[in-house]
Amino acid sequence: MIGFLTGPGLDHWVIAPLVITPLMGAVMILAMRNHLDLARIFSVATVSVLLLVALGLLWSSAGDTIVAYELGNWPAPFGIVLVLDRLSALMVTLTALLALAVVLYAIGSGWDARGRHFHALLQFQLLGIFGAFLTGDIFNLFVFFEVLLIASYGLMIHGGGARRLQAGVQYVVYNLLGSTLFLFALGTIYAVTGTLNMADLAERVATMPPESSSLIRVAAVLVLGVFAIKAALVPLHFWLPATYAEAPGVVAALFAIMTKVGAYAILRVHTLIFGPDVPVMAGLIGPGLLWLAMLTLVVGSLGILGARNLGRMAAFAAIASMGTVLIGIGLFTPQATAATLYYMIHSTLAGAALFLVVDLVRARRAGEDDRLIPQRPMPQNGLIAALFFASAIAMAGMPPLSGFLGKLLVMDAARADALVWVIWAVILITSLIAVVGFARAGSLMFWKRPETPQEAPLAGTGAGTVDGTVAKPVAKTRATPAAGPRQPALPLAATCGLLAAIVAMTIFAGPVSGFLSATATQLHDTEAYIGAVLTREGDAP
Amino acid sequence: MEYLFSSAVGVLAAAGVYLVLRRRTFPVILGLSLLSYAANLFLFASGRLALNLPPVWVSAETAYTDPLPQALVLTAIVISFGMTAVIVMLALGSFLSSRTDRIDMDETGTPPSDDEGRA
Numbered sequence: 001m002i003g004f005l006t007g008p009g010l011d012h013w014v015i016a017p018l019v020i021t022p023l024m025g026a027v028m029i030l031a032m033r034n035h036l037d038l039a040r041i042f043s044v045a046t047v048s049v050l051l052l053v054a055l056g057l058l059w060s061s062a063g064d065t066i067v068a069y070e071l072g073n074w075p076a077p078f079g080i081v082l083v084l085d086r087l088s089a090l091m092v093t094l095t096a097l098l099a100l101a102v103v104l105y106a107i108g109s110g111w112d113a114r115g116r117h118f119h120a121l122l123q124f125q126l127l128g129i130f131g132a133f134l135t136g137d138i139f140n141l142f143v144f145f146e147v148l149l150i151a152s153y154g155l156m157i158h159g160g161g162a163r164r165l166q167a168g169v170q171y172v173v174y175n176l177l178g179s180t181l182f183l184f185a186l187g188t189i190y191a192v193t194g195t196l197n198m199a200d201l202a203e204r205v206a207t208m209p210p211e212s213s214s215l216i217r218v219a220a221v222l223v224l225g226v227f228a229i230k231a232a233l234v235p236l237h238f239w240l241p242a243t244y245a246e247a248p249g250v251v252a253a254l255f256a257i258m259t260k261v262g263a264y265a266i267l268r269v270h271t272l273i274f275g276p277d278v279p280v281m282a283g284l285i286g287p288g289l290l291w292l293a294m295l296t297l298v299v300g301s302l303g304i305l306g307a308r309n310l311g312r313m314a315a316f317a318a319i320a321s322m323g324t325v326l327i328g329i330g331l332f333t334p335q336a337t338a339a340t341l342y343y344m345i346h347s348t349l350a351g352a353a354l355f356l357v358v359d360l361v362r363a364r365r366a367g368e369d370d371r372l373i374p375q376r377p378m379p380q381n382g383l384i385a386a387l388f389f390a391s392a393i394a395m396a397g398m399p400p401l402s403g404f405l406g407k408l409l410v411m412d413a414a415r416a417d418a419l420v421w422v423i424w425a426v427i428l429i430t431s432l433i434a435v436v437g438f439a440r441a442g443s444l445m446f447w448k449r450p451e452t453p454q455e456a457p458l459a460g461t462g463a464g465t466v467d468g469t470v471a472k473p474v475a476k477t478r479a480t481p482a483a484g485p486r487q488p489a490l491p492l493a494a495t496c497g498l499l500a501a502i503v504a505m506t507i508f509a510g511p512v513s514g515f516l517s518a519t520a521t522q523l524h525d526t527e528a529y530i531g532a533v534l535t536r537e538g539d540a541p
Numbered sequence: 542m543e544y545l546f547s548s549a550v551g552v553l554a555a556a557g558v559y560l561v562l563r564r565r566t567f568p569v570i571l572g573l574s575l576l577s578y579a580a581n582l583f584l585f586a587s588g589r590l591a592l593n594l595p596p597v598w599v600s601a602e603t604a605y606t607d608p609l610p611q612a613l614v615l616t617a618i619v620i621s622f623g624m625t626a627v628i629v630m631l632a633l634g635s636f637l638s639s640r641t642d643r644i645d646m647d648e649t650g651t652p653p654s655d656d657e658g659r660a
Contacts, residue, residue: 139613146620153627162639166646169566169635172628173644176573177561179624183580183617190610191587242646 013060014069014084016053017092017130020046025123033116040107043119047103050126051096054089061089062515064522066532068136076534077200083136083533086519087341091133091264094345095257097501098352099126101494102254105356108490109363111250114159121158125151125254132261136533138189138223138273139196141265142182145230149175152258155251156243167246174239178229185222192216199533202273202526205280213280220274224285227269230262232322233289234296240319241303245311249359252314256351259318260344263325267337272526276332290330290419294426297323301430304437310361310370313441314354317395320434321347324397327423328410336413337520342513343406346505350394350403353498357388360491361445372441374448379487385446387495392438394502397431402505407431409513546586553579566632566642570625577621585614 024046032039061067061084069082103122105111112118128148135141157168190196192215193204205216225236232240240259244252266289274281300320307313325347328340362368364378378384390401397403407427414423505512522528553575560572588607596608636642 139616143616143620146624150624150627153631157631157634160634160638162635163646165631165635165638169628169632169644170646172624172631173561173569173573176621176624176628177576179620180573180576180580183577183584186613187580187584187587187610190584190613191589196609 011067011069013053013057014067014082014134015071017050017057017096018082018127018134020050020053021123021127021130025120025127028120028123029117032119036113039119040112043103043122044100044107046123047096047100047126051093051100054093054096057084058089058093060084061086062518064518066522066529068533068535077195077197080140081136081197081199081533082134083198083529084134085529085532086515086522087264087268088133090341090345090516090519091260092130094260094348095126095129095133098254098257098348098498101352101356101498102250104497105253105359105491105494106250108488108492108494109250109359110488111159111248111359114248117154118158121151121154122254125155127151129257129261133264136198137196138198138201138269139186142179142186145182145261146179148258148261149179152255155254156247158251159248164246167242171239171243174229178226181222181229182226185219185226188215188219188222192219197533198269198272199530202275202530203534205273206278208280210279210282216280217284220270220281220284223269223274224266224289227262227265228292230259231266231326232259232262232296232319233292233326234299234319234323235292237296237299237319237322241312241315244315244318244355245309249311249355249362252311252358253352253355256318256348256355259322260325260348263322263329263340263344266326267329267340267523270329271332271337271523272529275524275526286330286332290327290417290423293323293326293330294423295323296320296326297426297430299323301433301437304434305440307437307441308372310358310372310441310445313372313437314351314358317354317434317438318347318351320430321351321395323430324407324410324427327427328413331413331417333413333416334517334520334524335416336410337523338513338517339406339409339413341516341519342409342505342509343403345512346394346402346406346502349498349502349505350391350401353387353391353495353502354395356491356495356498357384357391360384360387360495363491364487372444374444374450376450377446381446383492385442387492387499388442388446390499391495392442394499396434396438398435400506401502402509403502405506405509542590542592546582546590550579550582550586553582564643564645566636566644569644570628570632573628574621574625577617577625581614581617581621584617585610 024042028039028042032042067084068076070076071080071082106118125148128144128151131144132141132148135144153168153172156171157164189201193201195201195204208216229236244255247255270285274285276286297320300316300323303316304313304320307316325340325344328336328343358370361384362370364384365375394401394403397407411424411427414420417423557572557576557579560568560575563569588610591606594604594606596606632642
């Protein structure tokens with residue numbers, strides 16, 4: 001397969017992720033709407049094939065060739081292009097890997113059976129994410145954003161329930177506002193430059209005279225706002241906690257990549273088109289983004305400490321990790337970009353693992369109760385506690401896992417910046433806050449027992465009244481912990497798989513960060529990108 | 542014409558923002574629709590306003606109106622139409638399951654009573 005991919009047919013493989021997913025999604029809706037087993041088989045097979053294709057694309061992108069795939073064979077600034085470079089190949093691979101874990105978890109935990117069309121929605125969600133990573137046209141980016149959003153609306157309310165639907169309405173309203181803002185930004189960009197192709201835009205914005213720059217600066221800030229909504233940059237993060245906490249755990253795990261779509265878009269658009277070296281952009285994006293990113297990190301960490309249930313805690317951990325990612329992006333140097341990419345991959349995997357652990361806990365406590373209160377031990381208490389411990393260490397950025405290395409790389413990259421001491425202080429102090437928050441949550445959930453003296457004997461019988469207010473609904477509904485229903489092994493395997501990927505990232509940190517350095521260099525070398533996309537313009541008859 | 546057009550966009554957007562900030566889902570959805578109309582008009586105007594001109598450039602013509610924003614507006618209209626349908630269904634489902642159409646929620650999980658804070 002690899003040989004196939006590096007051959008002359010390579011160009012056409014770029015579009016494969018965008019063809020396979022909607023095709024399988026449609027097949028699942030049309031032919032398998034009542035056949036869950038069939039849909040499961042096809043879903044696992046499709047995601048596995050996607051992972052193979054993504055690995056092939058990653059392999060071929062490592063040769064430093066940027067492939068521009070012209071849809072309908074229209075030459076570049078007129079038609080829509082898909083662009084495969086190291087960064088997009090990397091993000092596609094990460095998405096496919098995450099999707100495999102999510103699909104396996106959803107099947108094992110039975111989440112996909114709690115509502116209809118889980119697997120089809122997942123395919124369309126993947127289509128949107130892959131498209132956003134691969135496209136080289138900014139209006140097409142908007143369209144793929146909408147694709148991934150509309151699929152995510154369906155996934156977010158999967159399984160139903162009053163709370164989830166209410167949170168879903170908020171999520172949709174927030175993102176529709178974001179989409180409207182995106183349209184305004186695109187209108188402004190088109191009015192000023194007359195093009196929507198990213199490479200063409202980069203060329204035109206770079207040569208704009210600084211004295212007539214006000215409109216394009218407005219457009220740059222508007223698109224930053226749109227991407228910041230996706231990336232949950234404070235103060236645009238308000239959609240995230242309720243959404244992630246109320247969504248099914250497995251969907252929240254998939255959404256770990258969604259905030260990274262926003263980060264990717266900032267990275268792409270604000271280095272390629274509105275880069276810090278562009279005369280009209282001088283000093284516009286970087287400093288402000290850096291301060292807001294630090295604020296994001298602080299808010300996220302305080303949220304971890306202050307959260308009263310596990311789902312919200314994991315959501316705030318996701319916000320905090322985006323803070324670190326965006327600090328790296330806000331520095332806008334190749335070294336910082338390489339560091340932030342490392343942390344971004346790590347935090348996607350760690351965030352997803354944490355949400356899966358949250359779901360494991362919910363599945364084992366009565367009424368899916370994930371409040372941070374002491375309860376009687378759940379089935380497999382020790383194992384779940386160990387998984388929580390590992391993912392919390394990863395999320396907080398403690399050694400020995402890759403979160404530590406990622407934060408170290410970001411801090412190292414910040415050394416050249418004027419704000420180095422502020423950045424270091426923020427990262428280190430928030431890490432401490434996060435550690436305290438996770439430790440408190442973990443000991444409350446897994447270690448501490450209810451204080452009510454009657455609780456222990458009652459736990460054996462599972463009946464009677466309890467005067468403790470906090471544990472009241474649980475004691476009534478819950479059977480004896482040890483004799484609970486047998487827990488399926490596949491969800492545990494999927495969670496362990498994600499954690500194993502984090503361990504692998506730690507062990508192979510050298511090669512991975514070598515690849516990421518090359519990725520960052522390629523990203524900041526905008527000439528190469530523009531050349532690859534617009535190269536055929538002159539050749540066209 | 543430019544003044545008329547831009548003030549129309551401005552009024553639509555202002556009304557949309559006002560409605561989005563209301564507390565009930567219905568005005569919020571109306572506000573989103575108005576905002577998307579404003580965005581569509583804005584997109585349309587991004588190719589410059591021109592009267593009675595052909596949409597594509599023919600060598601005989603010296604002036605033409607830009608066809609691309611019209612294609613963009615079509616895409617945007619289709620998407621916002623679909624999204625509005627989705628959010629109407631979602632809001633309806635949320636109203637029917639929680640018996641309140643308030644857009645905010647409190648942390649405890651009990652939906653706020655329907656009487657307080659009428660929007």
